[in-house]
Amino acid sequence: MSYLEPLILGIIQGLTEFLPVSSSGHLEIGKALFDNESVGHESLFLTLVLHFGTGLSTVVVFRKDLFELVKSLVQFKSSENKRFSLKILLSMLPAIIVGLFLQQQIEQLFSSNLLLVGFMLVLTSILLFLADRPKKNNKQVSYANALVLGIVQAVAILPGISRSGSTIACAVLLGIEREKAARFSFLMVLPLIFGSMAKTVMDYEGSQGNTDLFALFIGFGAAFISGIMACRWMIAIVKNSQLKYFSYYCLLVGVLTIVYGLF
Secondary structure, three states: OOOHHHHHHHHHHHHHHHOOOOHHHHHHHHHHHOOOOOOHHHHHHHHHHHHHHHHHHHHHHOHHHHHHHHHHHOOOOOOHHHHHHHHHHHHHHHHHHHHHHOHHHHHHHOOOOHHHHHHHHHHHHHHHHHHOOOOOOOEOOOHHHHHHHHHHHHHOOOOOOOHHHHHHHHHHHOOEOHHHHHHHHHHHOHHHHHHHHHHHHHHHOOOOOOOOHHHHHHHHHHHHHHHHHHHHHHHHHHHOOOHHHHHHHHHHHHHHHHHHHHO
16 A cells, blocks of 8 residues: 555545545545555454544544533533433444444445445435425434434444434434534544444454554544544534535435446
8 A cells, every 4th residue: 555545545534524425435435446455354444543533633623522521421410411421322322233243244345335335425415405405403412312313323334324414414304403413423423433443453453464554644644634624614514504515416426436336
């Protein structure tokens, strides 16, 4: 792997993790265009390293929120922050179950499966288009909503479905205030990113002979820096109801990917 490849893949990950266009789908497209021959576990490991970079960028952007949420968990009194933290923990359960029992099946999906990526991008496009239509959004995130968004997040493990796009779109369709929907979407994925990274590192131990650590560091750094910029940009986009433009983009890329995968 040349050092240009992880740099570009890192930038792709950083921008597309927060913009609603599917980071995993774009990474698979990028790997295919680079003729990346890594498959299965190795490909998933690179993907998780890049996700770890954007995970840390989320920590930087929401550091004040995270401090208040962690502090609320160790306090015995009930508070809005504590209830919000418990809802985030509840939203993690579906993805944890999928990760524990369907790990091998998930790894097989991260092998330049362009037809799957294309169809899932089209699905993301539909969700974004529906979410951008005018409607009243003034609800808080309830425990039931948190579980529903957790299920959506688990499904979004499929490459091509935007995790942020699908969870924000579903939250908006449930009537949740747009800014709160974006905040919950970005925070709910953090424990999963760090947990998945730790598990993969432990599983990967002893089989790292062909891994270029400097290349991974380049990809990580690119994802971290571009992720900070994209995260702040995405919050403004959601507040201003501009998701339809990403819907058009996902539809175009999805159709082109399906055609490329077929021919």
